[in-house]
Amino acid sequence: MAKKHSRVVIIGGGIIGCLTAWRLAQHGAEPIIIERGRIGHESSWAGAGILCPIQPWLYPDAFTRLIEASLALYPDLQKELQSHTGISPQWLKSGLIMPFFPDDAVNHRQAAIDWSNRFGWQIEQLDTRQAKEAEPALADDVQGALLWPDVGQVRNPRLLKALRTLLQSEGVEIRGQTEVEGLIEKAGRVCGVCLTDDSTLEADAVLLAAGSWSGVLGKQFGISLPIKPVKGQIVLLKSQPGRLTHIVKHDRVYFVPRRDGRILVGASMESVDFKRGNTVVEMHGLLDGLLRLTPQLAHEQIEHQWMGFRPGTPDGLPFLGPIHEKPGLWVASGHYRNGVALAPITAKIMSGWILGEQPDMDMACFSPNRSVQPSSVLGFPDSVECP
Ligand SMILES: Cc1cc2nc3c(=O)[nH]c(=O)nc-3n(C[C@H](O)[C@H](O)[C@H](O)COP(=O)(O)OP(=O)(O)OC[C@H]3O[C@@H](n4cnc5c(N)ncnc54)[C@H](O)[C@@H]3O)c2cc1C
The missing domain is CATH 3.50.50.60 (FAD/NAD(P)-binding domain)
Structure with missing residues (x-):
């Protein structure tokens, strides 16, 4: 030691x-x-x-x-x-909203409520009107939402x-x-x-x-x-403060509104080893999600895109x-x-x-010495050999 x-x-x-x-x-x-x-x-x-x-x-x-x-x-x-540094990491309790739509493949509503109650995380169940009030950019066919007001973000x-x-x-x-x-x-x-x-x-x-x-x-x-990269691609929109106020999470996409109005749209989950770069298909998937969930943001300007490798297990x-x-x-x-x-x-x-x-x-x-039990929901997006 x-x-x-x-x-x-x-x-x-x-x-x-x-x-x-x-x-x-x-x-x-x-x-x-x-x-x-x-x-x-x-x-x-x-x-x-x-x-x-x-x-x-x-x-x-x-x-x-x-x-x-x-x-x-x-x-x-x-x-x-x-x-110490004068640099703010912009820690912000913007809250996280999880909207529901008629064509959702999986509905996590009950699991999310049960988990929040069990661990004492504050959660609000919003009906359709309340969901639209909380986040007016959501598509008109939203069918209620769950809101965690205390969830935060940093840059x-x-x-x-x-x-x-x-x-x-x-x-x-x-x-x-x-x-x-x-x-x-x-x-x-x-x-x-x-x-x-x-x-x-x-x-x-x-x-x-x-x-x-x-x-x-x-x-x-x-x-x-058994750690391997899980690539994630992100698109950054240049928008106005207030266009979106909460982190919005739905199925395969999320949107993170920054204090200055920028909105980060993420993120793909790919097992492609260490292959860098943004791809048409994943950018399309993210923007498709944006158009489906928040069509009002359709004309926001794309400012930047990037990717990174999550250390997956x-x-x-x-x-x-x-x-x-x-x-x-x-x-x-x-x-x-x-x-x-x-x-x-x-x-x-x-x-x-x-x-x-x-x-x-x-x-x-x-523990690094644990016997790792692979999980189909928490683990790699698909099965690729680990080192
Ligand atoms: C698109 C995307 C979205 C994400 N969103 C979130 C989120 O919302 N919330 C969240 O909590 N997490 C999120 N994550 C995950 C989070 O970013 C990572 O879990 C975290 O950054 C891992 O930090 P790290 O220091 O382990 O790895 P890294 O930041 O990758 O740092 C590892 C460093 O090791 C260096 N290195 C590698 N090999 C060597 C070597 N041989 N010698 C010396 N140096 C070496 C690398 O150059 C690298 O700088 C996201 C990740 C991605 C990619």
């Missing part, structure tokens, strides 16, 4: 690696982030920033408890980032910029454009990493936080971590904890669709755990 003042090498400078580095530094440790490209420019930049799982009722209860613990940390985190690029600025100003070492390719092991313990430029870096502990690439790297390290749950067969190696990866929502609790738990403090939550469900 590493101790205070320990040197911890973190592989990957996404939201998980960066926030864990910050918490480690606050505990008196010496984190070093090794990032192959630019800090926070992969999944953590690309995501929609919705602070709630898309269909939380599908997950095991342990996951809901982890999410709740994480979301409870967001108000202080965003204040901390803003006061990922701003959050990552604030985090990077904070780390730099506090003197945390960040090595960009630097790639890890192997581990240094001595006397049965992991004690550093090998870089692709043939140099090495010694450490008391190594944290694998390489997002979608953690599965590939795990294989290089001789461990099995077969059961939809992250891998958090020590790798038993490689003492000194830890993993915090596979956050799939919920890495932004789960980042604060991941960083809190992992920083303490690496420095010798046992988590105060039951982490068995997220």
Whole structure:
């Protein structure tokens, strides 16, 4: 187990690696982030920033408890980032609305209500008139909706910029454009990493936080971590503040209204390995969803589109904890669709755990050594071989 003042090498400078580095530094440790490209420019930049799982009722209860613990940390985190850096991550409780339509393939109404009541999440059942009042842009054939008024969002690029600025100003070492390719092991313990430029870096502990690439790297390290990329494409509309006020979620699409009026339309779910770029068919699917649900937005201007790779796992749950067969190696990866929502609790738990403090939550469900049960609803969009 590493101790205070320990040197911890973190592989990957996404939201998980960066926030864990910050918490480690606050505990008196010496984190070093090794990032192959630019800090926070992969999944953590690309995501929609919705602070709630898309269909939380599908997950095991342990996951809901982890999410709740994480979301409870967001108000202080965003204040901390803003006061240290002057950059606002635009944390906003915009609420999330889930409308219903006559041609819905699946109706999650009852499952959503039951789950919300069980966990004490505030929920409002809106009839058709109330749904249209809450979100006038919804199509006229909407048949009521569910509204979670407390669901929030952040703007990922701003959050990552604030985090990077904070780390730099506090003197945390960040090595960009630097790639890890192997581990240094001595006397049965992991004690550093090998870089692709043939140099090495010694450490008391190594944290694998390489997002979608953690599965590939795990294989290089001789461990099995079934993490693979699930590509998500997004379209950004330039609109006016107030055209949409809540996050709208329906079936395969969601719309996220930003404070400045921009509306993010997301997101595809694709198993295409690491193939980058936006495609006609997925852009069409997203815009088709927009036209069906909110035809009033048909003439908004398309400003931008992008994609990212979610670090997917077969059961939809992250891998958090020590790798038993490689003492000194830890993993915090596979956050799939919920890495932004789960980042604060991941960083809190992992920083303490690496420095010798046992988590105060039951982490068995997220153990990298668990026997993973693939889930057809939470796992990969289709079955592609894992590393
Ligand atoms: C379209 C889309 C929508 C999403 N929407 C949401 C949402 O609304 N809410 C939510 O909570 N989550 C959402 N997510 C998921 C969330 O963005 C991810 O779970 C989260 O960003 C994962 O963070 P990470 O730090 O693990 O990975 P990343 O941000 O991908 O960071 C991993 C880093 O590791 C680096 N790396 C890889 N290999 C190496 C190596 N060998 N050496 C050094 N560095 C390496 C990479 O370059 C990368 O920067 C979404 C994701 C996408 C793509």
